[in-house]
Amino acid sequence: MTGQDRWEEARRNMVELQIASRGVHDERVLSAMRSVPRHLFVPPSYRDAAYNDCPLPIGRGQTISQPYIVAVMTELLQLMPGDRVLEIGGGSGYQAAILGTLARKVISIERIPDVAEMAKENLSGAGITNVTIVIGDGTLGHPAKAPYDAILITAAAPDVPPPLIDQMAEGGRLVAPVGSRDLQELVRCTKKEGTVTREYFGGVVFVPLLGEYGWQV
Numbered sequence: 001m002t003g004q005d006r007w008e009e010a011r012r013n014m015v016e017l018q019i020a021s022r023g024v025h026d027e028r029v030l031s032a033m034r035s036v037p038r039h040l041f042v043p044p045s046y047r048d049a050a051y052n053d054c055p056l057p058i059g060r061g062q063t064i065s066q067p068y069i070v071a072v073m074t075e076l077l078q079l080m081p082g083d084r085v086l087e088i089g090g091g092s093g094y095q096a097a098i099l100g101t102l103a104r105k106v107i108s109i110e111r112i113p114d115v116a117e118m119a120k121e122n123l124s125g126a127g128i129t130n131v132t133i134v135i136g137d138g139t140l141g142h143p144a145k146a147p148y149d150a151i152l153i154t155a156a157a158p159d160v161p162p163p164l165i166d167q168m169a170e171g172g173r174l175v176a177p178v179g180s181r182d183l184q185e186l187v188r189c190t191k192k193e194g195t196v197t198r199e200y201f202g203g204v205v206f207v208p209l210l211g212e213y214g215w216q217v
């Protein structure tokens with residue numbers, strides 16, 4: 001088996017055993033998870049663990065999320081090919097690459113400059129060209145390109161930052177882990193005719209969202 005086939009097989013197994021078997025059935029999401037080379041988004045020393053059923057360290061105390069959680073959050077966003085997407089917490093750039101595969105344009109905000117640089121390198125290494133990494137406090141959103149059809153927060157928030165609600169388009173969806181620093185619940189907010197409704201999807205654990213409308217640095 002060639003090196004390339006080995007990674008493709010690892011991705012097929014990841015999707016079948018960790019993701020589809022646990023109830024993610026959106027075929028567009030499964031196909032994105034089969035195509036994005038996750039091993040190019042983890043530090044070289046963790047490459048052989050890239051398709052394991054767990055989060056992995058990416059440096060500076062941050063993590064790339066477990067593949068299953070990436071799939072669940074992506075499915076909850078209900079992306080359409082024409083969507084403009086905002087991600088808060090760029091990290092390795094992997095989740096942004098999945099979003100970019102399913103939507104038109106992704107802006108991903110990362111507060112740690114070194115981590116943002118790594119995300120940029122990982123994305124260009126994987127040939128993803130419709131994701132822009134921005135350095136800054138994502139709890140303020142990115143008003144310059146608002147509104148967004150979908151917003152994803154990939155760090156633990158005490159509550160959904162109000163600027164992000166403001167930057168949702170009509171019909172837009174926002175998915176975030178909301179709760180305490182140690183344990184959060186996945187929430188999806190949907191904006192219809194100006195009114196925002198919330199649905200809850202169970203417990204998760206993320207690294208903290210630090211910033212003006214997050215936890216204090």
Ligand code: SAH
Pocket residue numbers: 062063064065088089090091092093094095096109110111112115136137138139154155207208209210211212214
């Ligand atoms: N989505 C990432 C994983 C994110 S880990 C991936 O696919 O790899 C959470 C990231 O959120 C960390 O890199 C952390 O530095 C970042 N972060 C925390 N608070 C933030 C804020 N206020 N704005 C932007 N990024 C933030």
